Amino acid sequence: MRVGFGSLLLVPDQTLNxxxxxxxxxRWNCERRGFELPLGLIEITTIDVALILGIGVTGESVVLEExxxxxxxxKFYGSSVEKRTISMASLDKRLKSLDVRVNEDFIRTFLLFTFxxxxxxxxxxxxxxxxxxxxxxxxxIPLxxxxxxxxxDLIKWMDRRKKDDTEKYMGSCLILLQVWSYEHIDIARPMVPESYAPFPRACRWQxxxxxLRQWFTTKFDGLNREQIIWELEPTPEEKxxxxxxxxxxxxxxAIEVPSPSKYSSTNVIVVDDDNLRDGFTIPEDILECRDLEVDLTKQSVAVVEDDVGLLSTSKCAINNIIDNEDNLRALRRLEEQNSELRNEVNHLRSKNAILQNQLSxxxxxxxxxxxxxVDHLRTENQILKNQLSSINGLADRLEKILYDDDIND
Structure with a gap:
């Protein structure tokens, strides 16, 4: 049987930035469900999740009803009515105690460990x-x-952190968010290794x-269009x-992503340390069983089923299909571009008015x-005229004196 999580085994450990x-x-906007960049809003979508993690995004919804x-x-896996949680230590111990064979018990335990x-x-x-x-x-499971x-879950935790800046913990799959940034935004992208698994895309980034934090703020504030990939396009092989x-x-x-409000409030992870790590480590003694995608012969497990049965179809119903996502995105993009053009026109008008005022x-x-x-030159001219007149008068007087002396001689 195939459970749909085999691609996660290829994802290497990564240090969270x-x-x-x-x-x-x-930069997360809770109302618009996207990240606010200088050039517009960019969203994280189901196609991003499918390409980055390699797990399914279509089918019946997974909702943890209270x-x-x-x-x-x-109860069989160690939970209790009061907490309804299972410790990772007990799951690790259980994995090590199971046979090498990949049976139903092993698959459930391994999936819980992965979650x-x-x-x-x-x-x-x-x-x-x-x-x-x-x-x-x-x-x-794969359906x-x-x-x-x-x-x-990621959206829920980003909403929670945005609304409460005193929140010390951040839950969910942060590797998804980090690799999403590498795929969409050309800032702090790590080196791509010479060889890596072609799918999922989380495998390609080191x-x-x-x-420093200020370095990121400056780089994000100065983003240009060439640094942004607004929507990921699957390759022919990925398709x-x-x-x-x-x-x-x-x-x-598109499958509508409802507001995440029904998840447990215990999913948190510390993000205050500089060197954080995500990913999961498979115990060495079960590495031989790492591929959960192989065909398995159905085997029975001694599990006492409860009388409640599986969640009703109504509670697991698939979300209603909303309008064409591409059209909505294109419309939003046109609106953003139109808004940018209006802002640019207003900016040019303001700049033109400033230049006109400066010119005036x-x-x-x-x-x-x-x-x-001109007034200064006129004054100087008048002074020169007066001086010339005085000089001419003086010359006439000197000439007269000389003339009188000649007569007396």
């Missing part, structure tokens, strides 16, 4: 046991929109260099992958200075 993530979170009764399968360390991590070393309600029938659930093909096969009708002031100043110069 605290200052880059903080800059992105500060009022769902406690089940026997949760708690990579997709839905928190600061308490636990994972929500209600995820098990979606794992009773392993054949249905669920796990990637959309990860995106919803760790980036440390930068052949099932989860990408299924998403594109919806004929550009300059003309007035030059005219005034010229008038002063």
């Amino acid at each position: 605290k200052n880059l993530l903080a800059e992105l979170m500060d 009022d769902v009764p406690f089940s026997d399968i949760e 708690g360390t990579f997709l839905f991590p928190n600061a308490f070393g636990t994972v929500d046991s209600r995820f098990l309600l979606y794992m009773k029938d392993l054949d249905k 669920l929109a796990w990637g959309r659930a990860v995106l919803q 760790n980036s260099s440390y930068r 052949k992958i099932d989860i990408i093909f299924q998403l594109l096969d919806l004929e550009n009708d 002031s300059l003309n007035a100043h030059v005219g005034s200075e010229l008038q002063k110069e």
